[in-house]
Amino acid sequence: xxxxxxxxxxxxxxxxxxxxxxxxxxxxxxxxxxxxxxxxxxxxxxxxxxxxxxxxxxxxxxxxxxxxxxxxxxxxx
Amino acid sequence: xxxxxxxxxxxxxxxxxxxxxxxxxxxxxxxxxxxxxxxxxxxxxxxxxxxxxxxxxxxxxxxxxxxxxxxxxxxxxxxxxxxxxxxxxxxxxxxxxxxxxxxxxxxxxxxxxxxxxxxxxxxxxxxxxxxxxxxxxxxxxxxxxxxxxxxxxxxxxxxxxxxxxxxxxxxxxxxxxxxxxxxxxxxxxxxxxxxxxxxxxxxxxxxxxxxxxx
Numbered sequence: 478x479x480x481x482x483x484x485x486x487x488x489x490x491x492x493x494x495x496x497x498x499x500x501x502x503x504x505x506x507x508x509x510x511x512x513x514x515x516x517x518x519x520x521x522x523x524x525x526x527x528x529x530x531x532x533x534x535x536x537x538x539x540x541x542x543x544x545x546x547x548x549x550x551x552x553x554x
Numbered sequence: 555x556x557x558x559x560x561x562x563x564x565x566x567x568x569x570x571x572x573x574x575x576x577x578x579x580x581x582x583x584x585x586x587x588x589x590x591x592x593x594x595x596x597x598x599x600x601x602x603x604x605x606x607x608x609x610x611x612x613x614x615x616x617x618x619x620x621x622x623x624x625x626x627x628x629x630x631x632x633x634x635x636x637x638x639x640x641x642x643x644x645x646x647x648x649x650x651x652x653x654x655x656x657x658x659x660x661x662x663x664x665x666x667x668x669x670x671x672x673x674x675x676x677x678x679x680x681x682x683x684x685x686x687x688x689x690x691x692x693x694x695x696x697x698x699x700x701x702x703x704x705x706x707x708x709x710x711x712x713x714x715x716x717x718x719x720x721x722x723x724x725x726x727x728x729x730x731x732x733x734x735x736x737x738x739x740x741x742x743x744x745x746x747x748x749x750x751x752x753x754x755x756x757x758x759x760x761x762x763x764x765x766x767x768x
């Protein structure tokens with residue numbers, strides 16, 4: 478059976494759908510049997526969403542003003 | 555084949571109208587809508603520019619990308635979402651700027667090893683049971699200020715090569731093939747870098763959940 482360590486190393490490949498059908502079957506079987514690994518995969522999904530939510534920097538006002546002007550002029554043409 | 559659906563990375567994306575209405579509004583010179591779009595997309599565009607080109611020119615890169623985007627908007631064919639299209643322009647602009655400044659995208663060889671991972675014993679089993687996290691949703695997890703701060707700090711501390719792939723994939727939502735082209739890295743390296751970065755962040759949150767400390 479796939480070891481837990483090996484499963485963790487391939488976590489993103491599993492989530493990205495990059496494993497072959499057989500590898501995916503073995504992977505899912507392990508997840509079914511192993512609570513720690515199935516938690517890890519759930520946590521990895523949570524972390525990916527957290528990463529996607531993480532950028533919060535606000536646009537500088539002068540850039541927003543410049544782009545608004547550029548948009549206005551460009552759309553008039 | 556990609557199976558992950560990357561969630562909108564800004565809450566304000568949700569305040570934007572549906573894609574076709576959005577494009578039509580912009581083509582009809584709807585300035586209020588443009589202002590909303592610029593504000594909503596800026597955080598992700600900045601993160602992608604920052605990851606590739608660094609903090610000194612990230613804002614210039616975003617501005618240039620927007621100017622190119624605005625000028626090309628009437629020809630936008632809607633093959634991808636507007637945001638994905640703009641992220642691609644930012645990533646290419648960032649790479650072009652690096653070239654002009656004779657710097658290169660620093661994707662050194664992947665040299666870390668999984669061999670000595672202290673989470674596992676020598677047979678590859680967990681040393682300790684991987685505990686469940688208290689809060690279920692990513693929003694809930696990030697609502698704790700200390701965790702949010704710690705998360706941001708650790709994202710910043712990732713090696714540059716991991717940060718680049720992570721931002722392009724998980725913030726920018728680009729597909730792996732595009733990322734490999736932009737960063738000029740092999741597919742296998744990009745996948746390893748992506749997973750190392752995600753795994754580090756998982757370990758950070760797990761540590762925080764276990765100890766309450768960053």
